[in-house]
Amino acid sequence: MDPNDKHWRTWTLRFLALLAADLPEQQAWLGERRLTVQTAVEEAEFAxxxxxxLTGRAVFTPGHLRTLQAxxxxTSALDATARTTRWADSLAADPAWDDVRTLARGFLHTLPDDRPLPLPRRIPPNPGDWST
Structure with missing residues (x-):
């Protein structure tokens, strides 16, 4: 596998691991970061x-792509008001995240190496993420 493909496959799987995690794990991972739902929407579109x-290069299957598109x-269906909400708060309040969690888990269970993936490494808070 091309090193760039491997990098982006790993990035995608780590993002999906975050989406698939149980609610308390997701909230703990997000912590006090001021990431909004809009961030999650953009990351899902990027993935x-x-x-x-990656599907065109046979790294993922067409089924994987359909799940990511779903x-x-x-996430794109979330209304504009919800997009300004902190992502950590929205996870418990909006049932859309239950659907996303189920879809992400389904994606991860279709991988040949079906083992639990760790959540992505936490990145130290960016001063721009904090309200002043």
């Missing part, structure tokens, strides 16, 4: 575009 290229559609 979908990555998967399109996740992107589900």
């Amino acid at each position: 979908c575009s990555i998967a399109e290229g 996740i992107a559609r589900r």
Whole structure:
């Protein structure tokens, strides 16, 4: 596998691991970061575009791509008001995240190496993520 393909496959799987995690794990991972739902929507759309290229190079299957497209559609359907909400708060309040969690888990269970994936490494908070 091409090193770039491997990098983007890993990135996609780590993002899906976050989406698939149980609610308390998701909230703990997000912590006090001020990431909004809009961030999640953009990341889902980005993962979908990555998967399109990776599917063309047989890294993912067309079924994987369809699942990522379903996740992107589900997050894109969140209304404009919800997009300004902190992602960690929205996870418990909006049932759309239950659908996303189920879709992400289904994606991960179709991988040949079906083992639990760790959540992505936490990135230290960016001062721009904090309200002043």
